[in-house]
Amino acid sequence: MNYWLVKSEPEVFGWDDLVKDKVAIWDGVRNYQARNNLRLMKKGDYVLFYHSQTTKDVVGLSEVSQEFFQDPTTDDPNWVSVKLIPVKKFVEPVTLAALKANEKITELIMLRNGRLSVMPVAKNEFNEIIKMSKTKI
C-alpha cells in the first residue's frame, strides 16, 4: 500500500465537499508529475487531504476508491483522474507550520515544492502525520 497527499483549495473543493458528495472525481490535473502520481495510485491507498491557500493544513484522510481513468473534463488522453472517498476527518488538523517544525518530516515534497498538487508520502512520515492529527485510523 502506498500513501499520498493531495492539495485542494477548499473554496473550490474541500474536505466538506468530499464528505457531502461521498466520492470525488479527482479531475482537472494538468501537470505531468502530478499525473504520473495519479497513475500510480492503487485502490485502497491512503490519501492525505490538504487545504491550500486558506488554512494550509491536512484536514483528513481519504482513500482511492477507483484507479486512474480518462479525465472526464478533457478528451486529451494525457490526463487522468482517480476517485477518492473520505475515510476520517482529523481530530486535529495538521498545519503546514507544524509539518515544517517536525524534525521527523524531512522528505515531504510539499515542503520543498509548494506547487505539486499530488505527491507520494513516505510511510513513516504518513504515520507521523496521523499521529500529529490525534486520530485513530
Next chain:
DNA sequence: GCCAACGTTGGC
C-alpha cells in the same frame, strides 16, 4: 497583494 518557485512554451 506581492513575490518566489517552478513548469511550460516558443524562438532560435
Next chain:
DNA sequence: GCCAACGTTGGC
C-alpha cells in the same frame, strides 16, 4: 536542444 519569457500556484 537550449534558454528566455511567461503563466500559475501557493505561502506569506
